[in-house]
Amino acid sequence: MAQARTPRGKWIEEGLRALAAGGPDAVRVEPLAQSLGVSKGGFYWHFGDRETLLGELLDAWERDVTEQVIERVESEGGDARERLRRLPEAIVPKVTTDIRTDLAIREWARRDERVAERLRRVDTRRMDYLRSLFAAFCADDDEAEARAMTAFSVWLGGHLIAADHHGRAPEEVRELVWQRLLR
Amino acid sequence: MAQARTPRGKWIEEGLRALAAGGPDAVRVEPLAQSLGVSKGGFYWHFGDRETLLGELLDAWERDVTEQVIERVESEGGDARERLRRLPEAIVPKVTTDIRTDLAIREWARRDERVAERLRRVDTRRMDYLRSLFAAFCADDDEAEARAMTAFSVWLGGHLIAADHHGRAPEEVRELVWQRLLR
């Protein structure tokens, strides 16, 4: 076997980078090849076509983005509040777990039903986990549901909403909400 | 003056539709012309180039999306809680106020600084209005800020998060959060 100069994984990694930066439309074979310093010849040996790569990007994302984070939080123990407090930091910076990848896929899901289905699986898994943590100290199911939804929304909103908070930093605002959720 | 068969406004309207459905990359001159049942000849008479249209789409959105909603809520009176309760329904269904336009522009802003600046203006205006309403019955500034951010985030999140709520409809969950925000 000869050495793989630009193996599958390299293409996927570069593809995820492009996806995070510019959405699925920015994942183009020839620019990807250029970024990697090779021609597109090798790409079509690995993948056949562009669609195949896009599918594998989603596979990689779906694999990394939930279980890895949850396992990380769970492995360090503590009660529900402590685990929730650790959640935001448990998202290790990787190409797949980049929030921008999340946002790009979320937008993509709006126009592609197969992407929407994957997102549904991932979001359901995340909400289930959040709900289970809040349920540990909330009076009833409604309260846990409301707090889980709020936590998820504010996590996303913090990266999407561009408002000026007049003196407060975005992280301070997130912290204000977070404190109230953990009461 | 001869009759405008396909005047500026028609192109903008169709452009907003395409933007809402598929993001800025989906706003293409030739498909737009086809949707309108004409050739692209007239387009370049009106706009010069594609960039100009994209700019005008943003103009139209920025103009309609904040003041019109706020004026509508304000015109009907009531105390702060009543106004907040009416807010979701005050968003009249138009091409510019379509939530999908909002989401598309939000994604677009991530890769175009000029778009980001417009979004910053719009979001700041919205947050200012929300904050002012919550401040009417909240104990302190921190509380109002936290609730405004939560309201905004959950409004967006409700359209972005694809999780299955196990029996609850998405609107029920939103309502659970909303009730708590108005306490």
Place this chain on the structure above:
DNA sequence: TGTCATCCATACACCAGCGTATGGAAGCGA
């Protein structure tokens, strides 16, 4: 009725990107 502003059709040059075909090059194992 003629003129002018407004809008549209058509044809064209051009470019970016997809996918294909083909001929290597480079290293590993026998």
Place this chain on the structure above:
DNA sequence: TCGCTTCCATACGCTGGTGTATGGATGACA
């Protein structure tokens, strides 16, 4: 050293889009 697998370069045809040029068509108004 030979052959095989793995990867890359290059050239090509094709599609779908941008923007330009030009010659109408159509209707309001004088």
